Amino acid sequence: MMLAAAATVVAPRCPWDSRDDFLLLPGDGLILVDGDGVITYFDHRARLLMAREPRCRSGDSLDLIWPELAAAIEEHSDAASHLGPLDTRLTCGGQRRTVRLFRTDSGVGIVLLADRPAAPEASQEHLRMHERILQHIRDAVIVTTAEPVDPPGPVIVYANNAALRQTGYRLEEILGRSPRLFQGPATDPAALRSFHAALRHWQPVRQRVLNYRKDGSIFWVEIDIAPLEDSDGWYTYWVSVQRECEAPRRSA
Structure with missing residues (x-):
């Protein structure tokens, strides 16, 4: 049909x-x-x-x-x-x-896009308050779909202002892409495997990883990723909080 x-x-x-x-x-x-x-x-x-x-x-x-x-x-x-x-x-x-x-x-x-009933003004203001908080915190926040985990997912559905400043991208340039956009030749494959294994098993994960900005420059970042579930207990998003950090010290 x-x-x-x-x-x-x-x-x-x-x-x-x-x-x-x-x-x-x-x-x-x-x-x-x-x-x-x-x-x-x-x-x-x-x-x-x-x-x-x-x-x-x-x-x-x-x-x-x-x-x-x-x-x-x-x-x-x-x-x-x-x-x-x-x-x-x-x-x-x-x-x-x-x-x-x-x-x-x-x-x-x-x-x-699903049809949604108009929310009461109080609920809308509550959502706007949360949005303002996300946009003004210093840590970079990126939200992706829960699935698919494999390419081309997970799909970026939100990034706050700090994430845009950190990476050098505009919002419209990263929406729909995956966080692989920020990875490059020097990104540690072992760290990426750790991320992938955690996402496969719906587990939170923290890793220090080398990322790439839009202009090709590199920066170290500590990334905390956790699954977000809805009221029915289904995981719907991954939330990533990213803080720039120093490069790991090499062992003597």
Whole structure:
């Protein structure tokens, strides 16, 4: 069964509104496709929001499942790469839905935005307060999706101002990418294996690692990573707090 769809780009989402700094939120669906349009990741929420049967899985061609979305990606992927995430309106299963397109390390990501009831003003102010706190603390904070752990994930969905200053990137340049963006030839493979093993087992981890800024300069950073679970006990994000530090001393 094909999904009839008609796409209209709403607008590039940059500069980002302070109330919409997260690339996706719990309840949104996530699809990742590679450069050939093959689905590499398709989560449960995306299946529900698309009203697809569970047969849709990694390895399927997006063009065969949702050809209009594939066409929208073909048309607007360059804009998403240069301007950051952008939104488009699609008709999916008879319902108009906002779809967010963004680049990843190896292709394109699609967020199916879930409908959300308007929050009371008190709740909105509470969220804005938390956002202001995150933006003004000195430690760099980066939030990624919980899955996929393997490339092109985990996907960066949030970075505070300290993280942008630390790395030299603009927000729209790192949203949708993975933290591998900050790694380079001199980054210790053993530290990366430690990160990967911890993420595989949903365990917090702390490591000192050599990272790279946008301009190619290097800096040492101590990274604390912990999983964040929702009210149902499901892990939805990884939260990384990063502090610049001195290089480890070599043993005599």
